[in-house]
Amino acid sequence: MNKARRNPFNLIAMHGALILYTLIALFPVAVILINSFKTRKAIFREPLALPSADSFSTVGYETVLQQGDFFLYFQNSMIVTVASLFFVLLFGAMAAFALAEYRFRGNTLMGLYLALGIMIPIRIGTVAILELMVSTGLVNTLVALILVYTAQGLPLAVFILSEFMKGVSDDLKNAGRIDGLNEYVIFFRLVLPLVRPAMATVAVFNMIPIWNDLWFPLILAPAEETKTLTLGSQVFIGQFVTDWNAVLSALSMAILPVLILYVIFSRQLIRGITSGAVK
Amino acid sequence: MAAASGTPRIKSHIIVFLAPAVLVYTAIMIFPLFNTLRLALYTEVDNVRMFIGLQNFRTLFGDAVWSDAFWNALGNNFWFFIIHMVVQNPIGVALAAILSHPRLRFAALYRSAIFIPTILSFVIVGFAWKLILSPIWGIAPGMLDAIGLKFLYAPWLGKEEYALTTLALVSVWQFVGIPMMLIYAALLTIPEEILEAGEVDGITGLSAFWRIKLPLILPSIGIISILTFVGNFNAFDLIYAAQGALAGPDYSTDILGTFMYRTFFGFQLQLGDPHMGSAIATAMFVIILIGVCIYLFGIQTRMRRYQF
Numbered sequence: 001m002n003k004a005r006r007n008p009f010n011l012i013a014m015h016g017a018l019i020l021y022t023l024i025a026l027f028p029v030a031v032i033l034i035n036s037f038k039t040r041k042a043i044f045r046e047p048l049a050l051p052s053a054d055s056f057s058t059v060g061y062e063t064v065l066q067q068g069d070f071f072l073y074f075q076n077s078m079i080v081t082v083a084s085l086f087f088v089l090l091f092g093a094m095a096a097f098a099l100a101e102y103r104f105r106g107n108t109l110m111g112l113y114l115a116l117g118i119m120i121p122i123r124i125g126t127v128a129i130l131e132l133m134v135s136t137g138l139v140n141t142l143v144a145l146i147l148v149y150t151a152q153g154l155p156l157a158v159f160i161l162s163e164f165m166k167g168v169s170d171d172l173k174n175a176g177r178i179d180g181l182n183e184y185v186i187f188f189r190l191v192l193p194l195v196r197p198a199m200a201t202v203a204v205f206n207m208i209p210i211w212n213d214l215w216f217p218l219i220l221a222p223a224e225e226t227k228t229l230t231l232g233s234q235v236f237i238g239q240f241v242t243d244w245n246a247v248l249s250a251l252s253m254a255i256l257p258v259l260i261l262y263v264i265f266s267r268q269l270i271r272g273i274t275s276g277a278v279k
Numbered sequence: 280m281a282a283a284s285g286t287p288r289i290k291s292h293i294i295v296f297l298a299p300a301v302l303v304y305t306a307i308m309i310f311p312l313f314n315t316l317r318l319a320l321y322t323e324v325d326n327v328r329m330f331i332g333l334q335n336f337r338t339l340f341g342d343a344v345w346s347d348a349f350w351n352a353l354g355n356n357f358w359f360f361i362i363h364m365v366v367q368n369p370i371g372v373a374l375a376a377i378l379s380h381p382r383l384r385f386a387a388l389y390r391s392a393i394f395i396p397t398i399l400s401f402v403i404v405g406f407a408w409k410l411i412l413s414p415i416w417g418i419a420p421g422m423l424d425a426i427g428l429k430f431l432y433a434p435w436l437g438k439e440e441y442a443l444t445t446l447a448l449v450s451v452w453q454f455v456g457i458p459m460m461l462i463y464a465a466l467l468t469i470p471e472e473i474l475e476a477g478e479v480d481g482i483t484g485l486s487a488f489w490r491i492k493l494p495l496i497l498p499s500i501g502i503i504s505i506l507t508f509v510g511n512f513n514a515f516d517l518i519y520a521a522q523g524a525l526a527g528p529d530y531s532t533d534i535l536g537t538f539m540y541r542t543f544f545g546f547q548l549q550l551g552d553p554h555m556g557s558a559i560a561t562a563m564f565v566i567i568l569i570g571v572c573i574y575l576f577g578i579q580t581r582m583r584r585y586q587f
Contacts (some may be wrong), residue, residue, distance in 0.1 A: 010484070014377045018389045021374060024452070025393045028407045033417065047418050087303070095300035098293050108526035110297065117308050119505075119571045121513040123536070124564045127318055127543050127557045132311060151307035154300050183292040212400035214516040215536075217542060234402045234520060244416075247406065254403050262398045266391050270460065 029255060036060055036248040041180030043244055060245030060252070063238070067246070069252060072225065073232030077257075078124050080142050080228060081210050082151035091150065092157030092166075093199065097187050099158065100165035103171075111162070117155030122148065123215060133220055140223040148216050153206040164198035165191060204265050211258065229254060316564065329336075335558040349559070351530060352538040353566075355443055359509040359534055363454075368503055370451070371458025376488055378459070379466040390463070407519030408449045412436055418558035435520065439531040446532055450517050454510075458503045465499035466492060498579075505574040512567055515540060532533035535563050568576035 034050055035043045042055030049055070053128055064070060099111050122129075129148060130139070138144040176186045192199075217231040227235070233254040240246040262269075322331050339345050374393060378386050390431035396404065411418045412435055420432040435445040469492060477483070477491050515536030518526050524546045541549060543556020 011382065013385060014380060015385075017377060018374070018393075021370075022389055022392045025396050025455075027394065028404075028411055028452075029399070031411060032403075032407050047416060049420070087299075091300040091303060094296040098296035102293050104290075104293055110301075113309075114300070114304060117304065119327065119509060120312065120564070121509060122308050122565065123310075123513050123515070124560050124567070125308065125315045126539075127553045127560060128311035128314035129307065131314075131318075131553070132307075147303065147307050151303050154304050154308075158300060184295075187296070208398050212398075212402075212516075213349065214400070214402060214519065215540075218519075219540075230400045230402050236404070237406055244410075247410070251403055251406055255399060258400070259395070260397050266394070270387075270390060270394070 011105055032248055032251050032255065036252040037244075040245055043248070057245070058249075060243075060247075060249030062248045063240070063243060063246040065081065067240070068232060068236040068250065069224070070229070070232065070250075073227050073229040074257065076142060076226060077211060077229040080145045081207060083142075083146045084153065084210050085118045085206055087146065087150040088157050088206055089199050089203060090152035092154050092202065093161050093192060093195065094187070095154070096158045096161035096165055097191060100162040111158075114155055114158045117152070118159060121152075122152045126214045126215070126219060133137060138220075140221050140226050142221065142226055144220045145216055145226075145228070148220065149206075149210045149213075153202075153210070156205065157202045161195060161198055165205055168194050200268050204272055207261070207265075208258070211261075229257070308422065312564075315557045315560050317557075318554055319561045322554045323552075335555055336561075339555070339558050339562070345555075348530070348533070348538060349562070352533045352535050355532065356512055356514075356534040358443060359447045359450070359514065360508060362444060363451055363507050363511055366448065367451040367455050368458050368500065368507065369453050371463050371503070372500070374455070374459045375462035375466055376492070378463055390460075393458075393459060394456035397454045399453065401453075401516035402520045404453050405447060405517050408452075409436060409521050412445070437528060439528050442528060443532045444520070446517060446521060449515070449521070453517075457506070461499055461503055462496055465496040469495050501574065501578050504578075505571065508570045508574075509567055512563060512570070535559065538561065 020122075031047065035047060037051040037058065038055045039057040039059070042051070042057075046055070051057075095114065099107060099114075133139045133144045138147070172190055173186050176183070176190050181189070211228075212230055212235060214230050216227075217228045218234075221227070222231065233250050236250050237247050240250070320330060320332055321328050322335065323329070339349055376385070378390055380386075395540055410416055414420065414432075414434045420429060423429045423432050433441060435441040473491060473495075474487060477487050482490055513536060514534060518532050518534060518537050519540070522528075522532050524537060524541050526537045539556055539559040540546075542559055543551055543553050545551030
């Protein structure tokens with residue numbers, strides 16, 4: 001080991017740079033969270049101070065809970081995200097298994113066809129998607145969103161999962177076949193449990209864009225009873241621009257669920273990204 | 280499940296495995312995509328859809344009202360992309376290079392913290408920055424004042440000449456985590472022997488980064504560039520959340536996503552026109568396709584792949 005790699009000055013400079021950037025990354029989030037617990041006066045007088053006994057107030061949260069149906073929005077977001085992830089994983093794993101396991105005519109072509117959607121964003125087709133949803137009567141239903149996010153998530157899911165499934169030992173599957181298991185049992189009982197880490201990676205990758213999406217809820221499901229949390233907070237904040245307490249509280253309430261999910265899944269997410277799944 | 284007598288058994292379960300994914304993907308993604316391209320060739324007269332060939336494109340590029348808006352959005356979109364390429368990606372690479380240092384402590388902590396903005400929705404990010412930069416609240420001017428730079432402050436989001444750059448930088452702030460993570464992953468795969476061989480030749484520290492690591496991570500930088508390109512040319516949410524569908528002030532932050540939204544969905548007094556919207560979507564599709572092709576055939580194939 002040489003000197004340059006152990007130079008304490010370098011290490012201090014590196015920590016300095018990282019701490020500086022961490023502050024830049026966290027500062028806006030912290031400012032929003034802190035001020036959401038303060039009185040209107042305190043928000044403007046001392047925006048950077050922590051809430052004290054004097055300035056503490058939850059009036060913003062009270063407004064938000066009275067005016068906006070945030071529990072409903074949250075529930076909608078939850079249903080859409082969980083259902084979309086379920087279908088992405090189930091359909092994606094099934095297709096990936098077919099592509100990775102069986103040799104049939106058109107296998108490569110099918111793989112390429114499914115991979116098209118990795119690079120071409122689904123938003124380009126929005127006009128026709130809206131028309132499709134109108135003609136099938138699915139506008140302003142959560143089903144429309146679930147279908148769109150399932151289609152959006154499938155290409156990458158098939159791609160990542162088939163790479164993993166190629167690594168599952170053939171001996172295991174053949175042993176199952178000799179024991180008389182049919183292909184469905186082999187897939188659900190033998191293969192799926194083995195690719196669980198890859199499924200988790202796919203789930204985490206898809207979760208954040210689905211939860212945060214504004215485009216499709218805005219276009220396909222803007223009705224009050226189908227608003228997702230992202231759209232709901234956007235509309236709410238737009239209406240309450242001058243009520244700073246309410247705006248800050250609404251923002252905080254939109255941040256918290258994602259932050260909690262991130263704390264739970266961050267190791268999975270980071271492992272997924274750094275394992276090179278996106279290459 | 281051994282259905283369809285005559286066909287070999289293996290066929291039926293392949294179809295069952297593939298069918299759901301292929302059906303959903305085809306029906307919701309591929310079919311609408313091509314249908315949108317087709318709709319661009321139609322217009323609506325008295326509630327009847329009429330085929331008009333390339334007339335919509337003639338309007339889009341020929342009619343001054345439309346073409347000005349289109350070129351404005353496209354130009355803004357390129358500026359948005361350039362800012363990402365020259366600010367986001369170098370910062371991401373620099374952070375990754377520091378994080379991958381073998382003696383660095385708390386690397387996981389820094390990594391997780393710097394990634395937090397990336398997980399937030401555009402709505403949160405857009406409004407949070409709008410509040411912070413707002414002259415009413417005064418956090419930004421107050422902080423500049425504290426370091427004696429108050430004269431630099433301007434209501435950035437409200438000025439035509441700064442608004443787009445400001446929003447691009449906000450977007451950079453949000454997404455720096457992605458290049459950081461991908462480059463970090465690439466740097467971890469560089470074998471220690473190569474770096475040690477460099478050390479023996481006296482290549483260490485910064486020069487080891489420029490001369491050994493950077494050439495090895497070029498393929499990852501290529502991937503990040505194309506991801507950034509596709510992401511930027513289909514961006515919408517941040518502009519919509521921060522400036523609304525009119526992409527103010529005076530359309531100075533209008534990009535293709537907001538332009539298409541206003542056109543096809545309608546906004547305030549403007550009626551929605553799905554066919555013109557489709558024409559814009561077609562233009563976006565072509566632009567993204569050109570970018571992806573440049574990457575696939577021009578960049579990726581020329582990059583040397585190193586096998587360890």
